[in-house]
Amino acid sequence: MNTVTERAGMPVEQFEGIARDTAEALRLELIGGRVGVKAMPDGDHDEFVVWLIEEFTRRQRELSVYPERGLRVERYRNGRARPDCTVAPRRSFAGHGEWADPAAVLMVVEVTSFDPDTNRRDREDKPQAYAETGIPLYLLIDRDSCETIVYSEPDGAKYTNVVHRPFGSPLHIPAPIELTLDTDPLLDLVR
Numbered sequence: 001m002n003t004v005t006e007r008a009g010m011p012v013e014q015f016e017g018i019a020r021d022t023a024e025a026l027r028l029e030l031i032g033g034r035v036g037v038k039a040m041p042d043g044d045h046d047e048f049v050v051w052l053i054e055e056f057t058r059r060q061r062e063l064s065v066y067p068e069r070g071l072r073v074e075r076y077r078n079g080r081a082r083p084d085c086t087v088a089p090r091r092s093f094a095g096h097g098e099w100a101d102p103a104a105v106l107m108v109v110e111v112t113s114f115d116p117d118t119n120r121r122d123r124e125d126k127p128q129a130y131a132e133t134g135i136p137l138y139l140l141i142d143r144d145s146c147e148t149i150v151y152s153e154p155d156g157a158k159y160t161n162v163v164h165r166p167f168g169s170p171l172h173i174p175a176p177i178e179l180t181l182d183t184d185p186l187l188d189l190v191r
Contacts, residue, residue, distance in 0.1 A: 012078050022188040031079050031125045044189050048141050049084055050109045051189075053179050056087065063106070063177070064090045071108070075132040075156075077101075083126075085109035087137075087177065107137035107174050119165055127151050131159045136176055146190055148183060150174070 053065045073079040075134040080099055085108070092104035108130055110122045122140060130138045131154035138151040139158060146167045151159035152174050164172050167186040173179045 012080070012086065025183070031081060031121070031129050044111060044191060045084075045111050045145070048143070049109075049188050051185055052085055052109060052141075055128065059181075060177070060179060062089060063087055064092070065109075066093065069093060071102045071105065071133075071136075073102060073129045073133045074097050078131070079129050081108075081129060082112050084107040102133050102135055105135050107139055107173065108135055109139045109141065111141045114143070128157070129161055131155070132157060137173065139173065143190070146186075148186075161167070 025151045037185065045183070049067060053067070056063055056065045064087070066088065067084065068082050071081050071083065071086065073081045086105055087107040087109070088104045089106075093100050108126075110126060111121050122142075127140075131151070134154055134156070136152065140149040140151070144151060148165050148171045150163045150165075150171070150173060151161070152163075153159060153161040163172075163182070167183050167190065168169055169183060171181040171183050173181065
């Protein structure tokens with residue numbers, strides 16, 4: 001990232017204005033006081049998201065998968081994240097603005113992108129931000145390591161339980177969702 005995107009301590013209101021003004025060209029997030037540019041998804045990334053949406057549509061009718069739902073995150077809700085998917089009960093975000101309160105969120109999902117900032121953002125900053133927020137589950141679909149990683153049991157600072165499963169193995173998503181997904185289709189998306 002360049003120095004503009006690494007600027008620490010940006011006020012939330014200033015960030016929200018910039019994010020709104022650049023929404024068609026850039027997808028911005030504010031995590032840990034740093035503005036980050038979220039990579040635009042490639043076609044394979046989109047297919048991972050579609051796989052997840054289809055699985056939930058077939059098997060969890062009371063839940064919805066919201067792509068790119070803006071959330072207020074971190075301990076004091078000064079962060080702004082746009083997970084690839086947010087899982088919550090249907091109609092949880094009716095009446096919310098661009099940056100929603102995450103109280104109803106059961107799980108957030110990120111699919112890694114092939115950019116140099118993925119390691120810090122998806123594997124370090126976001127798990128911490130989502131755990132601080134109290135989001136029960138964080139699912140990372142890691143295209144680099146060809147595995148799914150389920151983070152659960154947040155303690156207010158971090159997730160205390162982390163389970164890695166290679167693509168092709170059953171993926172158990174624990175409470176509050178309680179669902180096992182077949183990840184065999186993900187093997188066809190590996191490049």
